Amino acid sequence: MSTQTQTETIVLQSRASHEATPAEHELENEHENEHEILQHSPPVPKWLYFKVLSAALSFFVAGINDGSLGSIIPYVIRTYNIGTDMVAVVYATTFLGWLIAALTNSPITKNLNLGPILTLGASLQVLAHILRVWEPPFPLYCVTFFLASLGQAYNDTHANTFISALPSAHRYLGFIHAMYMAGCLVGPFVATAVASANAEPKWALFYLFPVGVGVLNLVSVAAAFRDRMVRSPVVRGEGGERSALREIRDTLSTPGVWLVSLFFFFFLGAAITASGWMVEYLVVVRNGNVKEMGYIPAGYFGGGFLGRLILAEPTHRLGERRMIFIYAVLCVGLQLVFWLVPNIITEAVAVSLLGFFSGPFFATGISVGTKIFAPEIRSSAIAFVFVLGQIGGSVFPALTGIIAGKVGVQVLQPMLVGLLGAAGVSWLMLPKDVALHRD
Template sequence: MTTAMTTTSTLTEHEFALPSPTSKTAPADNFEIQDGTFPSTSQKLDKATLLKLVSAGFSFFVAGVNDGSIGALIPYVIRSYGITTAVVSSLYAASLAGWILAAVSNTHLSQRLDLGAMLALGAALQTLAQALRSWPTPPFGLYIATFCLTTVGQAFQDSHSNTYVASRKGSTAVHRWLGFIHAMYMAGCLVGPFAGNGIASSTTDERGESRWYLFYTVPLAQGVVNLVLVGVAFRDSMGFVKRTEEAGDVGEVRDGGEKKSARKLIRDALTERSVWLLSLFFFFYLGTVVTAGGWVVEYLVEARGGALAQMGYVPAGFSGGCLLGRILLPEPTHRFGERRMIMLYCVLCLAFQLVFWLVPNIIAASVAISFLGFFSGPFFATAISVGTRIFPADVSTTAISFVFVFAQMGGSLFPIITGVLGAHVGVAVLQPMLVGLITATGISWLLVPQPQSKTD
C-alpha cells in the first residue's frame, strides 16, 4: 500500500517523520502548549486536528488503492499491449524514477511551501496521473510515465502526512496513530485488487478485449475527494513558508545558531550510519512485499494453472493480511520489544513463504500468502517509529525521506529483476526470490541500531 520525502505516505507502502524544520503546525492542532510541553494522552483531539488525521489516513488509502491494483492488472496489461514481463517491469522503473525525483526536490520544496501546500501538490499530481490513465488503452509510453507522476505525488503527500502524525511525539499513542494511517494504506491495497480485477474481468469492448483502463476512474474520483479534503483540513497552511529573522532565509534552518541549507541537511543525513542501516532494512522489506503483491497473480496463472479471473483476487488476501497485521500487531510489538518481535515475524513470514513455494495447491498458496502479509504488516510503522528515535533531531526529516527513497528502490528493483528473469526462465523465479528477500530483511533488521528505550 500502498505502500514514503522529507517526510510527509510512504513509508508507503508505497506508508512517518518529524515535521519539516520550516513548516508551521497549525495552532488548532493543540500538539504543543505555551510552556513547551505536550498535552497528555487523555486530552481530547479537537475537530480541526481530527480532520487532519482523517485526511492523512485517506491519503494513504488512495495510495493503497493505486498500488494494490497493480498485481491484478499486470496480466491484463501484458495481454493488451502484447508485451513480455520484462517490458511491463518498466512501470516499476518509472516508479523508482519518481521516488528519486521526489527525494531530490522535496527538501527544497518543503522549505518554501507550507505543509498544506505540499500536501495539495502531492494530491494534485496523483489526480492528474489517474486522469491520464483512464481513457481507452492509453499509449504504453504515457501509461508508464504516469507511474512516475503518481509516485512523486505519493512521495510528497504521504511522507508529509506521515510526518504530521509522527510529530505527535508528546503522546504515547504515536505508534497507534502510525498504525492507523498505515492500516489505511493496506485497506486501500485490499480494495484495489477487488476493484481492478472486477472491472478488468467484467468489462469488454466490441472486440471482446478487457477494458481494464476503466478501473482508473475509481482512483480518479478518490483523487478528487483527496484533493478537496486536503484543501479543507489544511487550509490554514496553504501558502509559502515565510521568511523570519528567527528562521533565517528561506532554504535554511537554524541548529544551535548555525544555519543549515537544504544541501547541508541532505549531506548530514547521508553521513549518519543509522540512516543507511535502516534504509537497508526497508530496501529488502519493500522489495519483498511489492514483488509478492505484483507478481503473485501472474505466477499462479502461469506456474500453477489458475484461472486469471479468479487469481486476480489473491493479492486482496495478501493485502487483507497486511491490514489485519497493521491493526492487531502494533500493540504486542510495542509491548514486547521491536527487535525481538520483528525477528519473530520474519521467521514466521519465511515459514509461510516456504508453504507457498513447496505445497503445489492454489488454495494453500492463497492462505500462505495471506499469512505472509499478516506477519509483515507491522514492519513499516515499527521501523519508522524506530527511525524517528535513532536519527539526530536536526536531520530526522531529511533522513526519513531518504529511507523512503531506498525503500522504493527495493520496491522497484526486485520486481524488475523478477520480471526480467521471468521472461527468460519463467515466473516461477518468484519463489526463490521471495525466500532470499525475507531472509535478507531479517538479517538487515539485526543491524539496525535500537533506541535505548521505547520512550526515548
C-alpha cells in the same frame, strides 16, 4: 519536531533544577514543576483528528494504486502484447519518480509549507489516474507511474512525517498504514471486477475509481492542512541553501539512516514484488484462471490490514526489535509454503498469513526510526528512508520481470525468500542503544 524536542529538554531541565532544591520546598516546587510541564507541553495540532484521517486517506489512495497493479498486469501484458521483461519499464518509471522526490525533497521543504506539499502530491496522483482511464499507449501508461510515484512521495512521505511527530505516534502510524493496506485490499477487488466484466476486457476503466478517491484526497488534504498553507516569513538566500545542503549532508552521514533504509529497501522490495507478480505466477505456473486469481492478492492485503491494526500495540509492548525479527522468520516460513506446496488454496492461506505477520513492519520501522534519528534531521531522514524503501519496491519487481522474461515467472519464489530473509537480517543491524519504547 525540533520544537517538541526542545520543549522536552526544557521540561527535563526544569525537573533537574527542582530536584536540587532544599527538602522543605519540595511540595511548592512540585506544583511549580507541574505548572512548567503544562506551560511547555507541545500544543496539540489544530484539527488533529481531521489531519490524521486525511493522512489515512492519502495512504488509502496510494494503496489502491499499488495493490491493483498485480491484478492489472496480466491484462496489460495481453493488451499491449508485451513480455514480462517490458513490465519492468513500469517499475523503472516508478523508481524514477521516487528518485526525483528524494533529490528535491529538501529544497521543497525549505520553500513550501506542509499544506502545499501534500496538495501537490495529491494533484499529481489524480493526474496520473486521469491519463490511464482511456487506455493510453504503453509509453504514456508507463509515464503515469512516474507521476503517481512522485505524487505519493510528496503526499505520503510528508503525511507520514507529520504523524510520526505526534505523541504515541506508533498508534497513529499503525492506523494510517493499515489504511494503506485497506486500499491495497480494495484495489484488486475493484480492478478484477471491472476487467473481467466484459468479454473484451475494459480494465482501464478501473482507473475511474482511483480518480474519484484521489479527488476526495486532494480536497481532504487542502482542507485539513489549510492552516499550514503559508510558510512563516524566513530569511531566504544563500544561507537557506547552505542550511538545506547541510541537512542533506548530516542526514546522509548518519549510519542509522542507512540501516533503517536498508530494512525498508528489502521489505518493500519483497512486498511490492509479491503483490505485483503473484497473479501472473499463479496463472502461468499453477495454471489458475486469470479472472479468479486476480482476487488472491486481496488475501495478502487483507492479512496486512489486520496485522497493522491488531499487532501494532503488542509489537510495541513486547519489544519492537524482538517481535519484528520473529515476524520476519514466520514470513520466510510462509513464503516457503507458498513456493513448495503446489495447491492454490494452501497458497492463498499462506499469502494471507504472510500479509498478516508482515503488517507491522512499516509502521514499526518508522516508529523506531524517529527515535534513532536526531531531531534536526528527523524530517529529512524519514523522507529519505521512505523514498529509498520505495526505490527497493521499484527495483526488485523490475528485476523480477527482467529475469522472468528469460527463465520464467517462477523466479518470483526464490526472489521473495531472499528479500524477506534480508529484511530480517537488516532489522537486527539497527542500533541497540536506543530507547525503543520512548513516547
